[in-house]
Amino acid sequence: TDQPTTRDGFAEPFLLEVLASGGLDAAYVRAEGNTLYRRGEDGEEIAVLDFVGGYGSLMLGHNNPEINDRARELLDRQTPVHAQFSRHPYADELAAELNRIVQRERGDDESYYAIFANSGAEAVEAAMKHAELDRGLRLSALTEEIDAHLEEVRALVADGTATVPPRVAGSADELIADVRRRNEEQLARGPLFLTPEGAFHGKLAGSVQLTHNPGYRLPFKSLAAQARFVPRDQPGALRKIVDEERPHLLDLVVEGGRVQVVERDHPLFTAFVLEPVQGEGGIHELSAEFVAEVQEVCAEARIPVVVDEIQSGMGRTGSFLAATRLGLKGDYYTLAKSLGGGIAKSAVLLVRKPLYHGQFELAHSSTFAKDAISCLIGLKVLEIMEADGGAVYRRAAERGERLLGMLRSVRADFPETVRDVRGRGLMLGLEFRDQSDATADPLRQVARSGFFGYFVAGHILREHRVRVFPTSSAVNTLRFEPSVYVTDEEIDRLEAALRDVCAIIRDTDGARLAPI
Numbered sequence: 158t159d160q161p162t163t164r165d166g167f168a169e170p171f172l173l174e175v176l177a178s179g180g181l182d183a184a185y186v187r188a189e190g191n192t193l194y195r196r197g198e199d200g201e202e203i204a205v206l207d208f209v210g211g212y213g214s215l216m217l218g219h220n221n222p223e224i225n226d227r228a229r230e231l232l233d234r235q236t237p238v239h240a241q242f243s244r245h246p247y248a249d250e251l252a253a254e255l256n257r258i259v260q261r262e263r264g265d266d267e268s269y270y271a272i273f274a275n276s277g278a279e280a281v282e283a284a285m286k287h288a289e290l291d292r293g294l295r296l297s298a299l300t301e302e303i304d305a306h307l308e309e310v311r312a313l314v315a316d317g318t319a320t321v322p323p324r325v326a327g328s329a330d331e332l333i334a335d336v337r338r339r340n341e342e343q344l345a346r347g348p349l350f351l352t353p354e355g356a357f358h359g360k361l362a363g364s365v366q367l368t369h370n371p372g373y374r375l376p377f378k379s380l381a382a383q384a385r386f387v388p389r390d391q392p393g394a395l396r397k398i399v400d401e402e403r404p405h406l407l408d409l410v411v412e413g414g415r416v417q418v419v420e421r422d423h424p425l426f427t428a429f430v431l432e433p434v435q436g437e438g439g440i441h442e443l444s445a446e447f448v449a450e451v452q453e454v455c456a457e458a459r460i461p462v463v464v465d466e467i468q469s470g471m472g473r474t475g476s477f478l479a480a481t482r483l484g485l486k487g488d489y490y491t492l493a494k495s496l497g498g499g500i501a502k503s504a505v506l507l508v509r510k511p512l513y514h515g516q517f518e519l520a521h522s523s524t525f526a527k528d529a530i531s532c533l534i535g536l537k538v539l540e541i542m543e544a545d546g547g548a549v550y551r552r553a554a555e556r557g558e559r560l561l562g563m564l565r566s567v568r569a570d571f572p573e574t575v576r577d578v579r580g581r582g583l584m585l586g587l588e589f590r591d592q593s594d595a596t597a598d599p600l601r602q603v604a605r606s607g608f609f610g611y612f613v614a615g616h617i618l619r620e621h622r623v624r625v626f627p628t629s630s631a632v633n634t635l636r637f638e639p640s641v642y643v644t645d646e647e648i649d650r651l652e653a654a655l656r657d658v659c660a661i662i663r664d665t666d667g668a669r670l671a672p673i
């Protein structure tokens with residue numbers, strides 16, 4: 158049973174037991190840069206080098222001094238934090254700055270309206286809802302047009318201007334009733350989202366439907382619209398799915414006095430939602446071919462593209478948006494994580510102006526979203542990133558190359574242990590080979606537990622005081638997302654830890670990975 162004991166308290170005790178079983182249940186008392194501190198038995202601080210980086214929320218490090226100063230200043234000034242339904246120049250300024258940066262990276266002058274939210278998953282849900290609002294409006298316009306055509310046909314046949322060819326139907330009324338029945342059947346089909354296999358877009362009732370991991374998604378399948386998951390490495394797969402699912406509504410036209418049945422495209426797909434570099438699913442950058450197919454098919458079928466930059470954005474891959482390098486252009490963008498500078502909970506949805514519906518601002522809002530502190534911290538984050546002509550982005554690329562070079566050298570020395578290293582900028586992964594069939598019992602058991610990367614992380618934490626985690630839907634892949642200030646010495650410490658783990662996997666029975 159998964160009934161937890163309450164030995165450690167009432168706040169998610171089950172998760173804590175899981176962490177404890179892997180030796181990962183440290184309590185941290187202070188944090189700075191890439192370092193977390195826990196207390197030793199004598200009360201002294203023990204430093205732990207952090208390569209998790211808040212799952213990507215700490216591009217600028219823990220307790221960045223400039224950001225903390227700004228936060229203190231805002232509090233000292235008694236900045237109104239919650240003043241809903243008032244003018245919000247801080248939010249306008251942040252949205253304007255985001256527009257400027259996004260336009261620079263896209264190399265065009267598309268404008269985006271901003272909807273603020275509290276978490277990444279909420280920004281994704283806002284995108285899903287906005288796109289569905291838009292689909293609903295397009296669909297109503299289409300069904301109204303069809304209804305008008307049906308009534309026109311009825312009138313034209315009644316006054317003898319048009320006839321229903323016998324091979325089409327017995328009478329106009331029968332034909333119209335038939336068209337209506339077929340359309341109602343079609344319209345009863347719920348909307349569908351498209352997203353790549355391996356996607357992660359959050360764990361709320363809507364966004365979890367776009368999260369590939371069945372363990373997260375399936376228990377909540379009945380709560381919201383479903384996604385079709387598209388293979389990332391099969392050219393033509395997306396087109397096939399869209400063609401397979403693409404339904405039609407029937408319409409009537411009169412040509413040369415004869416009533417004809419024609420098919421109209423039914424906008425069934427609400428949106429294609431994708432991460433330029435998949436994070437939680439195992440660090441996979443999308444290929445240029447896949448991106449090109451997404452853009453082409455979505456443009457043809459009028460499916461809006463939602464680029465989820467919650468993890469890959471905010472400079473992490475060496476540009477503000479990871480989509481920039483891939484030439485991927487979105488109708489919507491989501492940002493969160495590092496937008497809050499490591500202290501605020503903040504997210505934003507950007508919606509391309511021609512698609513935007515003002516009524517959405519009332520349809521989606523929250524007590525906490527768009528608060529002054531989060532927006533002003535977000536502005537500070539952008540100021541730091543944009544300073545010196547984008548030194549932070551260049552540094553993310555340079556540090557990323559250095560870190561990737563180290564990971565490649567480990568792979569080269571342990572080819573039987575490390576399957577792959579990959580990623581971009583400071584969003585990198587190291588995938589271990591699957592050990593489920595290892596001859597040594599302990600190693601095989603660790604691999605078959607479904608928590609392989611967590612056991613590796615536990616060992617690295619205990620023995621090296623370095624904090625790493627696997628991507629949670631692909632537990633053989635460790636993910637590295639340190640801040641842009643990561644030093645050579647910190648990379649060297651990670652290297653020593655990884656080499657130790659690789660040697661244990663290669664040369665021992667792996668018992669040291671599972672000490673319990």
Ligand code: F0G
Pocket residue numbers: 212276277278279281357358359360432436437465466467468469493494629
């Ligand atoms: N989208 C992406 C691409 C994410 O990586 C995440 C979170 C979310 C949405 C949801 O954001 O947690 O603020 O609600 N990813 C984390 C991970 C948790 O493990 O990669 P949230």
